[in-house]
Amino acid sequence: MSTIGEKSFVIFPLGTRRFAFPADDVTELAKPDHLQVFPHRTAMLAGVLVRRGRIIPVLDVAQVLVGPKAPPRKFYLIVNRQCGLRQERTAIPVSGECELTTAELHVSSGTTSRYVTGFLSLSNEVIEVVALEKLVGEEASA
């Protein structure tokens, strides 16, 4: 395992576990909003939100990250996601307040899921850093 220096991350909770996204990908933490649903066939997509006149898809990653016992989600973390050639804002439901931290990224050695790009080692806690695009790709091909 190697390290690639200090970077900023947004740490988000899903029940008792915490995960992180690179801070550069995160645009805001939003309060609970009216989730709107309509029929579709895309895995993990829970529906859409309307925020400031824009339609934002909601991607519920909890089932993949923590399994079926995922706790109720209280907030939405809005992240920029690369969709083909375009960047698109996507809302990720999380179960509590988030934390911005600067920490050293320990690069994954390949023994974990492909969507985990590395770890943050914070006091007694090891936090997985998630690559959203890889997680979605893995789920889509499952």
Add this chain to the structure above:
Amino acid sequence: MRSRRLAPAPQGPREDVILFTVCGFRFAIAANAVSEIRGLEGLQRFSLGTSYLRSAQVDFTLERNGTIYFVVDAAQHFRLPPSKPARLLILQHTTAAIQVDSTDRMMEISVLHALPQAFTGDERNWYRGLAVMNDDVVPVVNQHAFVSKAEMAILKTAVQRSQGAAAG
């Protein structure tokens, strides 16, 4: 100091849509894609028993002015549980009709939002885009997705064969 005037918000071409409901979900369809809204009277059971025809979700036909329309169950089309259809939307420029639970009203939309790229499944074909109506997001259906050209050709051939067999 120079005064600055706010430019009017850009407005796209306006479009009339008809709102309808299937399994509790609200949808919109371009008003100019529908030639008639009617009840379910006059439907004929359509069952030729071949598996490839099932993909078109056509269980009924309707004969109207000498033309046979293939009736698509919208709940099946959107992979929803069976619903209680009560209305029929007869489409323009094709011989297809859609069975829906209810029709609501006609509305005008000025913006058709593209479906976010995060949607990657069949819905990319089902919907032309999304409309926001009083903060509610309503998918605007693609009327051409209910019966594809290939499915329509197969259905018409099957009907012609069955009519030929009945006549012979």
